Structures are given as C-alpha cells and as structure tokens.
C-alpha cells in the first residue's frame with residue numbers, strides 16, 4: 137500500500153489543483169515540492185481513515201499500563217477516584233507536566249507528553265469515553281489531520297497555562313483555582329475538541345452541535361471546580377487552544393494533505409517528548 141508515485145499528477149497540498157508529481161514548484165500557487173516526493177496519494181488514503189481515534193485510545197492505554205508496571209509498589213489503591221494510580225515518580229518519568237517539571241526541571245517538552253498519561257483507572261476511563269464521543273465528530277467536521285492538530289495543540293496550550301500559573305500565579309489564587317505542580321491527562325485536549333465544536337457551531341456550521349458542545353464544556357468545567365484535584369487551568373487553556381486553532385484552521389475549507397502532514401509531525405514530536413522525558417528522567421528518578 138505504501139507505494140511511491142513516480143508519474144502522473146496529484147492534487148497540490150496547498151491549492152488543491154492538479155500538478156505533475158515530478159514538478160519542483162506548483163505552477164498555480166508556487167508551493168515547493170507539491171507532489172510530496174510521490175507520497176501525496178499515500179497520505180490521502182491514510183487521511184480517510186479515522187485511525188487517529190484508535191491511536192489516541194491505544195497509546196493512552198499502553199502508557200497507563202507502562203506507568204503502572206514501572207513502579208508496582210508505588211501504585212495507589214485508596215478510594216474510587218485514585219484506584220490503580222501510578223506513582224508520581226512514574227508519571228514524572230514518562231512526561232507529566234506542571235510547574236515542577238516545566239520550571240523546576242526545565243522539562244518544557246512535557247506540555248506535549250502529559251496529555252497521553254493518566255492518574256487512575258477512572259481518570260483514563262472517563263477521558264477515553266470523552267475522546268470516543270468527541271474525536272470522531274471533530275474528525276468528520278475538520279478532517280482527521282486537523283482534528284489531531286487541534287488535539288495536540290490544545291493539550292499543549294492547557295499544560296503551558298497551568299504550569300505557568302502554577303509557577304508564578306498561585307500565591308494570588310484561592311486553593312480551588314490554582315495552576316498545577318504536577319499534571320497529566322487528556323482532558324485539556326478534550327476541552328480543545330469541545331472548543332473546536334463550539335467554534336464550528338458559532339460560525340454557522342451546526343447550531344445544535346455547537347450548543348451541545350458548549351453545554352458539555354460548561355458542565356465539565358463546573359464539575360472541575362467541585363471535584364478536588366482537577367486541573368482547571370489546563371481545562372481553560374485547552375478550550376482556548378482548541379477554539380483558537382479552529383479559527384486558524386478554518387473548518388469551512390476542505391482539509392489538505394498539509395494538515396495531515398502537520399498532524400504526523402505533531403505526533404512524532406509528541407513521541408519524541410515522551411522518549412526525552414524517559415531518557416533525561418531516568419537519572420533523576422533513580423537517584
């Protein structure tokens with residue numbers, strides 16, 4: 137299936153018009169290498185698949201198991217909310233974000249990795265149910281590439297906001313509204329998907345869907361204030377990141393191969409962030 141195209145024409149990833157696969161520059165819009173070295177069609181086939189949703193859920197499940205087995209004696213067993221919770225050390229090692237990793241240890245890349253880690257069995261179940269609910273709908277409206285981009289960027293926006301507030305703003309704030317010292321979970325990205333659906337609705341795409349997403353966002357946000365230990369700034373940053381990305385990506389224009397390419401780069405950077413967390417974290421945790 138991964139066959140490189142060497143002759144004929146392809147759709148330019150920038151302007152959507154037909155260009156020869158061997159052209160150096162698109163004659164219509166001037167984009168360099170519009171044939172993507174023959175891989176443009178492979179990427180388009182990939183794009184029709186919503187395999188990204190399975191990728192998110194599968195990766196989160198594998199990473200959750202890894203954070204558990206890395207330190208079995210540190211697994212928390214108290215109460216329903218913290219049943220089967222990986223130790224803080226494991227979570228730090230695999231790339232938890234927050235004021236301590238980002239500003240204390242200069243692990244700035246953890247704003248990418250933290251979305252893929254979870255703090256208990258209920259935490260991952262709850263978040264993956266939301267991913268299953270929202271990601272396919274977002275992928276249908278925005279295309280899978282833009283859905284994945286929104287997911288990644290809003291997660292990073294949420295953890296950047298929460299870590300920054302945690303490091304510099306907490307002394308001003310009441311205890312229920314503080315930035316996090318150590319934070320993980322897909323909920324910043326989930327709020328990003330909600331932001332994308334709200335944006336789609338407000339721009340006239342589907343009022344009913346937009347209102348539904350807004351209701352969910354408000355309920356989940358209020359829920360975060362009532363429950364202890366919820367990272368409300370990650371939720372806020374994730375929502376704003378998803379809404380902002382949706383403005384930039386404009387769902388009313390068709391998805392291009394470039395969006396898919398950018399999503400793949402985002403996933404590779406995320407994987408690199410997890411690997412960097414492990415490689416640079418091992419000497420710290422082993423001490």
Ligand SMILES: [Zn+2]
Pocket residue numbers: 148149150151152153162163164165166167170
């Ligand atoms: Zn073009």
